[in-house]
Amino acid sequence: MPKQFRKAGELPPCAHCGQPARKTTGEEIYLNHPDLADRIMYACDPCKAYVGAHKTNGAALGRPANAELRKARQALHDRMFDPLWENAPETGGYTPEDEVARKRIQNAARARCYAFLGARMNLAPEHVHIAEFDVEQCREAWRLLKGVTYPQIRDWSKAHKRAADKGEAA
Template structure:
C-alpha cells in the first residue's frame, strides 16, 4: 500500500509527529508485519513458487488487518496504521499481543458466520 489514496495525490491518513511516527513504525515492525510475513511458515502453507508465496502473504496481510479491525471495533477500510492516533497504536499493540497467525487464520475461517444472517458464497 502506498502513502497516498489510490488514484490521487491525497495522503493516506494524517501527518504524524515524532512519537506517533515511531509508534506506527513499531506497531508494523513488531506486531503486524511478523504475523503476515511469516504466515507461509507459521500458517502451515506450502508455497511452490515465489508467486504462491506472494499470494499467501497478500491474503495473510488482509486477514491480519481484518482481525485487528474487528478487535478494535473499526471497519477494514479505516484499519490502517497511517490513520491511527497514538492511542489507537497502543490499542492495536495490546490487541495483537500474543496473537499468532494460526489464530488469525482460524478467525478468518469463521468468515461471515460471525455475523447473523450472513453466509459465505460457496
C-alpha cells in the same frame, strides 16, 4: 479517518490538527538522504508531521505524523503486525511452490490480519490502517495483537466468513 483522501492529488489531513498537509518532496523532509529527494511527501508544518506517498500515483500513504506517532506506527508494524502476515507461509503451515505463491499467501494473510484488528478495535474496514492510527490506537492495537498468532487469525477469519455466509455474527 476514511481513506477517501488516498487518491492522487488529494491532500491528506494531519493526524494531529486535522488540517490538510501540503505537498512537498523528500528533498525537504530527508535532508541527509539524497536517494529520497524525488519522493513525494505531504507535510504539516505547525505539527512537524509528514507522510510519504505512493511512488506510482503520488497518493498519500496515510495521515502525516509527528516523530512520536511515526515511532509508534513503525514499532507496531515492525514488531507486532508485519511479522504476523510476513511469516504466514511458515507459521500457517503452508508450502508455497514458488515466490508468487508465497506473495499470494502473504497478501491474503495481511488482509486477514487487518480484518482481525479492525474487528477487535471496532473499526469499519475503511478505517483500519496503521498509517491512519493515532498513538492511542497504536497502543490499543499492540495490546490486542500481543500473543496472537497467525493461525489464530486464520481460524478467526474462517469462522467469521462462515458466520457471514450464514448471516450470523461471528
